[in-house]
Amino acid sequence: MIEALNEQERADALDGLPDWDYDDARDAITRSFTFENFSEAFAFMTQVALMAEKADHHPEWSNVYNRVDVLLTTHDAGGLSARDVEMAGQIDTLVD
Numbered sequence: 001m002i003e004a005l006n007e008q009e010r011a012d013a014l015d016g017l018p019d020w021d022y023d024d025a026r027d028a029i030t031r032s033f034t035f036e037n038f039s040e041a042f043a044f045m046t047q048v049a050l051m052a053e054k055a056d057h058h059p060e061w062s063n064v065y066n067r068v069d070v071l072l073t074t075h076d077a078g079g080l081s082a083r084d085v086e087m088a089g090q091i092d093t094l095v096d
């Protein structure tokens with residue numbers, strides 16, 4: 001069973017993810033991505049979807065035209081876990 005990060009682990013993880021914000025209410029991390037157009041946004045979502053399937057870890061997200069809002073939390077742990085941190089790092093490699 002995967003466990004949520006404690007406060008110290010979370011602080012350390014967030015230090016390594018400067019582009020992500022912490023959502024206290026959800027014990028989650030969020031990041032908004034903006035692309036040139038819908039096609040670029042959807043291409044990004046396709047890549048993240050493949051990563052998510054491979055990791056068996058899935059984002060909560062929404063898309064409006066060229067923007068994709070991503071929220072990562074671990075439902076099985078009831079909060080932010082190492083899986084979210086790993087996935088955020090992987091997602092960042094697609095855009096940074």
Ligand SMILES: C[C@H](O)[C@H](O)[C@H]1CNC2=NC(N)=NC(=O)C2=N1
Nearest residue numbers: 056057058059073074075076077
């Ligand atoms: C059965 C399956 O492995 C689990 O439901 C996985 C699927 N994807 C998941 N994604 C996320 N974000 N959190 C989970 O706890 C989770 N659990």
